[in-house]
Amino acid sequence: MAKAEWNVQAGNSDRQIPATTGAVPLKWASDASTGAPRYIHDPDIVSQAAGAVCPGCGSKLWTVLAGQPQRVRPTAHFRHVAGTPRTACVVVAARLAASHHLASLGYIDLPRRRVTAVSKGFSGEGYEGWVEEPAQRVRISEVRMVDLAAAELTLDDGRTILVDLTGKRVEGEAGRAVITINLSDPALAEMDVDELRARLRLLPPARWCSHWRDRELTTEARTQAVDMARQALDAWSDEDEARFQAQLPPGMDPDATATMRRETLLHRTVKSILEDARRIQAPGLHAAVQRDAPDGYGDGWYDHRVEVLWWSAPAELRFEAVELERRLGRIVPDVVGHLAEPRPRILGGIATRVQRGDDEEEDEQHDEFPAHWSETVLIEVAVTHKVDEEKLRKVRHLDLPTLEIDLGAMGGRLTQDGLRRLVVDGLEGKRWLHHPTLRTQRALLRYKLREHAEVLAYQAYIRAHRRERLLETLPSLWAERYLQALRAFCDANIRIERLRKTEGPRYLEHLDEDSEEWAEVALAAEALEAHGFEGGVERVFARTIVPRILSIQLNTGVGYAVSSAIEVLNAIMNTRSDNSTQWLSLYLIAAKSFDVERHFRPEQVQRFRKWRAEVVGQIEAEAPEYLRPARFDAILSLLFPAMARGIAHGKGRAD
Numbered sequence: 194m195a196k197a198e199w200n201v202q203a204g205n206s207d208r209q210i211p212a213t214t215g216a217v218p219l220k221w222a223s224d225a226s227t228g229a230p231r232y233i234h235d236p237d238i239v240s241q242a243a244g245a246v247c248p249g250c251g252s253k254l255w256t257v258l259a260g261q262p263q264r265v266r267p268t269a270h271f272r273h274v275a276g277t278p279r280t281a282c283v284v285v286a287a288r289l290a291a292s293h294h295l296a297s298l299g300y301i302d303l304p305r306r307r308v309t310a311v312s313k314g315f316s317g318e319g320y321e322g323w324v325e326e327p328a329q330r331v332r333i334s335e336v337r338m339v340d341l342a343a344a345e346l347t348l349d350d351g352r353t354i355l356v357d358l359t360g361k362r363v364e365g366e367a368g369r370a371v372i373t374i375n376l377s378d379p380a381l382a383e384m385d386v387d388e389l390r391a392r393l394r395l396l397p398p399a400r401w402c403s404h405w406r407d408r409e410l411t412t413e414a415r416t417q418a419v420d421m422a423r424q425a426l427d428a429w430s431d432e433d434e435a436r437f438q439a440q441l442p443p444g445m446d447p448d449a450t451a452t453m454r455r456e457t458l459l460h461r462t463v464k465s466i467l468e469d470a471r472r473i474q475a476p477g478l479h480a481a482v483q484r485d486a487p488d489g490y491g492d493g494w495y496d497h498r499v500e501v502l503w504w505s506a507p508a509e510l511r512f513e514a515v516e517l518e519r520r521l522g523r524i525v526p527d528v529v530g531h532l533a534e535p536r537p538r539i540l541g542g543i544a545t546r547v548q549r550g551d552d553e554e555e556d557e558q559h560d561e562f563p564a565h566w567s568e569t570v571l572i573e574v575a576v577t578h579k580v581d582e583e584k585l586r587k588v589r590h591l592d593l594p595t596l597e598i599d600l601g602a603m604g605g606r607l608t609q610d611g612l613r614r615l616v617v618d619g620l621e622g623k624r625w626l627h628h629p630t631l632r633t634q635r636a637l638l639r640y641k642l643r644e645h646a647e648v649l650a651y652q653a654y655i656r657a658h659r660r661e662r663l664l665e666t667l668p669s670l671w672a673e674r675y676l677q678a679l680r681a682f683c684d685a686n687i688r689i690e691r692l693r694k695t696e697g698p699r700y701l702e703h704l705d706e707d708s709e710e711w712a713e714v715a716l717a718a719e720a721l722e723a724h725g726f727e728g729g730v731e732r733v734f735a736r737t738i739v740p741r742i743l744s745i746q747l748n749t750g751v752g753y754a755v756s757s758a759i760e761v762l763n764a765i766m767n768t769r770s771d772n773s774t775q776w777l778s779l780y781l782i783a784a785k786s787f788d789v790e791r792h793f794r795p796e797q798v799q800r801f802r803k804w805r806a807e808v809v810g811q812i813e814a815e816a817p818e819y820l821r822p823a824r825f826d827a828i829l830s831l832l833f834p835a836m837a838r839g840i841a842h843g844k845g846r847a848d
């Protein structure tokens with residue numbers, strides 16, 4: 194006969210009482226008067242001193258071959274009056290027998306109870322805490338069938354456990370221990386006393402549904418999870434939360450507040466790390482400018498390039514004080530560090546690299562006058578997003594060294610120690626968002642590059658080779674392009690002028706002759722010169738004479754932050770310097786050619802005419818300071834055809 198297996202599952206079972214293929218003989222029953230389990234070969238059953246009832250359906254049972262254990266076909270069993278027992282009756286009988294023998298065994302091995310809890314950090318990451326009540330063997334003093342599916346064990350120490358014999362119970366009962374053991378196999382009902390005992394000893398750990406200490410264990414696990422989140426700098430204390438809530442504007446998006454919490458916490462942690470360490474490893478500075486040779490330069494096959502670089506080594510900065518989120522001008526930097534005296538110097542070097550085909554030549558030298566670090570260094574801590582364009586603009590405006598530490602570069606979970614290493618000693622994730630020394634060094638490098646003999650040779654080559662191409666375009670088209678480019682250059686400078694008034698003059702510099710805008714002007718001037726119209730790049734011409742004439746022509750300010758011709762003429766009328774009066778005849782010609790008076794109010798006309806009469810008087814008297822050199826006459830006649838007749842007339846010209 195195949196031995197039936199105890200089917201004890203560590204897990205939830207949704208097994209119904211299975212249908213068996215053949216009839217399982219019912220070998221266990223309840224004593225009709227005491228309810229205690231009786232085996233078919235029990236002497237009292239054999240002698241019929243005790244009556245038997247079915248523990249499943251409660252009906253009276255007959256015995257078949259009781260006391261004859263050797264008989265096999267059929268084997269001894271209890272028989273229902275109606276005939277074959279229902280499967281359910283068999284299973285219930287098996288449970289009754291098993292729980293009875295659990296009591297006679299005297300102990301049960303309780304499985305370990307493990308409780309886990311998850312705490313979600315500000316970053317959204319989950320932190321798991323867990324506690325475990327170890328497995329233990331406990332003594333059983335009493336077993337009582339509560340119903341057809343459950344037995345209650347009373348332990349030596351008085352605690353009770355409900356054993357759910359179906360192995361199906363999911364929810365625990367509050368404050369009560371419940372374990373599940375799946376005893377739903379009808380084959381159990383066939384086993385005799387010894388077999389059952391042997392099986393019970395082998396009983397693998399059953400599964401807990403609820404445990405006496407669940408509430409404490411859960412609290413412990415939760416505390417542990419919160420601690421882990423805190424150690425990963427992803428959660429904070431209740432007091433911190435209360436303080437945070439107090440200053441939170443109402444109606445904020447929960448995701449945004451979670452990000453704010455994390456940023457606040459990390460900023461505070463970085464600050465306290467720096468306060469404690471009072472030093473930081475700062476990355477070196479690096480600036481480079483380069484110029485490639487024009488196509489066809491040299492032998493035309495290899496790269497030619499000049500590069501000028503400046504760099505400084507990483508440096509350790511020592512702080513005297515560290516402040517968190519203190520307003521500075523128009524921004525609130527995450528951390529403001531005040532450097533301890535004496536402040537170190539920024540030790541750098543300059544290298545010039547000249548590449549001529551395969552040949553490379555490098556010349557390196559140290560800074561002769563290294564600058565000192567400024568008193569204040571700003572530190573931006575990037576948590577979820579880096580400094581945006583708006584803040585960067587304000588940072589540039591402050592013109593203080595600003596270091597970004599990108600905590601995203603750490604990867605994985607943060608720890609206090611890991612963060613300290615990154616912030617204090619690391620270079621990874623750090624970069625300079627702005628540094629005044631870089632700004633000045635770049636200007637110096639650009640100058641060095643421009644003056645470099647090789648670059649000057651590039652320029653000469655370009656001019657020589659461009660001439661032919663420039664001549665292919667008509668001078669009138671170059672004239673148009675020149676005026677457009679000059680207007681763009683002047684307008685850009687006026688915009689900068691306006692910004693300087695609102696933003697302060699610290700970093701905004703006027704466009705100069707190394708700007709792209711000026712390069713356009715210079716190109717058109719070069720083309721005009723190739724066509725025989727000289728003077729386009731001369732400073733007085735490009736910066737004063739042409740902008741003034743354009744202002745008169747267009748009745749607006751070109752190169753002046755005004756909006757009408759009269760305002761520009763006012764400026765001209767009020768200028769009294771010897772080398773400016775020589776060009777006045779040109780403005781009079783422009784005023785007449787473009788009929789500027791039509792834009793004036795009567796009193797403006799009157800004032801202008803009075804001034805004009807004075808100037809004309811001086812010109813007719815041939816006062817030398819009122820007579821203009823002739824060198825711009827040709828180019829002006831081309832640029833402003835309406836003025837050509839007036840210029841050709843020769844009035845006011847010194848010759």
Ligand SMILES: [Zn+2]
Binds near residue numbers: 247250252279
């Ligand atoms: Zn029955």
